Amino acid sequence: MAKVFYDVIGDRDNVYNAANEWKENCLLQDRSLFNENHTLWTLENLKLLKNRFNDSPMYSGQLTFDKKFEMQLQGAPQVIYQLAMEIMYVYYLFPYSKTVSYRTKLLKLKDIASWGEVPYDNKHPLLKDLELGIGATGTYYNTAKFEEISYIIQFATTIKLMSVEERHNVLDDPWELKKVIADTKNIIGKNVQVQHIISHLIAPDYFECMASATHKSLIVKSFYDSIRNENEPDIDKKLYEIRETLEADGQYNPVNFYHNKMIYDMWKPNPKKNPKIIPQPLPQPVDDNFDLNISTLGNLVFENEGILLNQIQTALKSGKHIILTGPPGTGKSKLATEICNQIGISNKLVTATSNWTTYDTIGGYKPTKNGELYFDSGIFLECFKNKEFINLNEWLIIDEINRADIDKAFGPLFSVLSGDEVTLSYEMKDGTPIILKPESKVNGDIQKNEFVVPNDWRIIGTMNTIDKSSLFEMSYAFMRRFAFIPVGVPKYISPRLVDEYLDAWSIQNYIHTETLTTLWELINQYRKIGPAIVRDIANYTAESEDFTSAIILYVLPQFEGLNDYKIKDFVAQLSVKLGDLIAEDLLKDFIEDFFQIGVVDEV
Template identity: 30%
Template sequence: MITLQAVARFIGSGFSRVKTDALIDEWKNACLLESGSLIFPDRSVWTIENLQDFRERLIENPLQGADQSFGQKLALQLETADEEIRWLVVELVAIYLLFVREAIGTPAKRAMLKSIVAPLGEELPPGWQKISEAMSEGIGNPGPGYNLTRDRQIGYLIDFCLRFKAIGEPNEQQQLLTDPWRMRDFADAASAGIAVREMRHILLHLLFPDEFERISSRTHKRVIVDAFANEFLTGDAVSDDVDERLYEIRQRLTATGAQPSGGDSMFDFYRPPLQSIWDPGSTQSEGASDIDLLAYKKQLVVFGAPGTGKTHRTRQLAEQIIRRAALEKWGAARFFTEQAALDGYIAANVHWLQLHPGYGYEEFIRGLRLTPDGSTTYVPGYLPLLVKAINAVPPKDRLPVVLVLDEINRTDLSRMFGEAFSLLENRDSVAILPGVNRDNGDDQVATLALPSNLFVIGTMNLIDQSVEELDFALRRRFFWRPAEFDASAIVAVNANRWRKHSPTKWGWDRAVDDMTLLAERAGLLNQAISASPHLGSQYELGHTYYFDASFFVGNWLRGRKTLSGGGVLWATNGKPRPGLNDLWTYSLEPLLMQYLGGLEADVAASERARLKAVLFSGTLP
């Protein structure tokens, strides 16, 4: 029997999902098993014919381009649709929106649904109310990618429904709706050409909230399993399926009796301290995660263009490697009860070293220094002193120690490491360091060995140096993780900052569409920069340069009574609002001016104008 604590239905204190769960139950019975409707008790809306009609409009007649929002494209696709098709689309989009809590506000959800049937010119029927009320809840935040690919998410949902109805046999359909693991296999068997994206994970949680986590990312699920497997998936045989492994981890976490989510008697992988153990901080969907790379190699370089979040990612990795080790070494009971102590370990065990052209072997490994009497003596550098401090800790108490070498491209790293360079990949070896202080009566030869719990993370800016220019011996001793432009982060961070910077009467729902468009345009701008004969891919603008958009928009909105004729960044006619102009003037253009500083003034000005037009109009030249 699953206890209340062991289920995945939890969504956080102060939030409700009662109306959401009730609507999904009705959807299963009225729309999947039957061909009825959520809104009309006496209509056949969810028919195979209607679903096929909308599939042709959405999937087989896609409208490409970043100059139109999803709503604008959908309006064109539904121009010739009859009434039943429009009501089907309303209910389909409602299912798509149910999961989202903050990324799309309640007013924006309701407005999106109303716009679909607005051309009918009819009053909203009584059945509309329950859908409208369910839009006020929300279960989680699937990430901006869910919002950026609405057509693909809804396309998957259409395909799921058509395949379910094609089963034909009611008993088999009913069995599928009561067996979570059979439903998982069915959800994975999408038709050819249909991308299995976030909607798959969301749909499984909506249908089986006690078995499937409120996690919309396949990568997140896999990394969570990797983080907790050593502690909770040992001994008994466990399925290789990531969802079943997550389910087993939750059961065993619950069995520890700990309450890691703030005393809510619930476990949630998106709340501390659980989140800080696994959160990959990366949009990569397949392959090895960053924490996998660091744990295996012990040396990792995070490299990329300016503004791509290298420092932030490095801090995350350093904390994660320590928290994972603490969970494995301490066990779950101690781990969850000694979080304050663990925070202290993290603060003490992460060391940042800012490199510069004047920093070398003498400062890092060993060098001669003048003594007060005028003689010289060899003194240990930063690394030997750090190793000495690590070795002073009893082995049973040791947790990972992370050395961050910030901006490794600003010094000669091979020379800086010297004899210690080979120790990076040979942790059992001992290097003999030069120089003996015989004048001081010290005839001992200085040696150095790197402890197994020392991890090294470097950061590197591609503007200053490319990876290809680095020494091959250096490159093979590190894994190299590119920090890339992340359009989804632009929407996510501005969503988090919106309440702080904008007047309370302007909700995030008024900004989300324009912020989503800004993220798309930022990607187009980077394409133009990469193709520019004056710049190149190393000069692409990182996503962090767009994080102040909410500040500029909020500053403009203060004192305004109304907002008509468009969104917060673009007017209806496509002209930029003051907030977008400010973002360009104070955040983006100065960086481009620096990059183009070596060109003739008129050539540089022309190139900046060309790039500005890409961001503002969304058209590549």
């Protein structure tokens, strides 16, 4: 049996029960998943949705999937919105919470319901079945939603073209089901993960709980001796035979190709090793046992959080330092701190400055009260040893890292990150030279004069993208040691999204959501800013309607360096969009003084 559980047998049965309801009520019959008394999953409705979605793709790179989906559904009967929401439910049933958070799943369903004014019961028991999920999906599952969801629609349409008897024959026989799965893939024209997911959800006793075709191939290759019929072409039948053999063996309990470490170690994929022209030691990967969970990041909310999570984990586990990039106010610094907290590693947070030298970062001599000189550790060395000479491993978070002249400030640390041992031009009180070395160079005990960079030590930097062109450039030698991970502003700002942020910030009973949404959208037409600044505006206006002061305090200072014309145009557009809520004369006076520009002329 390929049904999966995590802590105790049956702890994911609610997912399988929901999948069975989809099979019995929606595929074999025509009922709604959320209201079995209503007819919904009919061939006619599926064809209408297929015509709007599968057959009418939108390839514009400027719009998010959600915005495109909303436009594709626009003008459709309410019943099609209901069907679209239930298909999205099927799409989200499999991914576990570390791939797609429960919060995201619920919000996406609620969005579709709101587009079509479909009644939405947020206490419906089926929604709770989305919380845990049963398996991991790759990044492609989140970034290629069009292909994945098109597959679900096409699969259901194919089933509906059959008689009821034929449907039973297909859905009750795993190998007949596999034929339809393969035929649907040929119609879609692309390999998608949901073809493996649907197979498992409908026939979990026969198809493995995995979304990766590559993993299936690796398992078959590793356990080839367990296959009775060597000429069998179907990979899922081979996997079924392998499972039967392992279960009969009795030593692997349970037979789970991911959770049973003995089995996993026999087939696990090895990372590709790319040849290097000049081999250089890199930081060692962080312990594979750590997991990040974006859904627990307190009052931080991110778009495409599953992708962000995967990028962070992949970078750290592959041995890279990371730099979080994006507009001001997107939560980069808080995210950096939370990464360390979730891994359970102590950290030091500093803000880079243009005045940084190796004296600040590595250290240098300082005088005592008696006039004697002693070596005082800089920011970097304090991560490896404290004043009592106790060895440390404190990750370093550098806020606004590109404000420093990196090559000048990092100095000898560059060499150590490349695997070299460096003797500094400083001495301890006993006259021994101070040595900075990677952990790989340590033989025996670490001495007082040795500052050792642990193999899994990391730098997490943040960088505001609006400063990128005006501050110090980063050399290639520096950048190749880092993974640059974007933490952006949501592409599509809606009242629903703003409400989500307000809820995360515990700002209750806020009555200006529509105004705040309009303001944020307008600001981003001139300069991208993140939700942290929007939070400041919300807090300021929670007890009043003084948006003018909030804009002066929190928004306009972010426009430093913007073209004079754009600043004046922004003020004019504020008056158009927000009307009497804005004291235009006060804004004009402020920008005339702050930016030293005239604004009395017509914009």
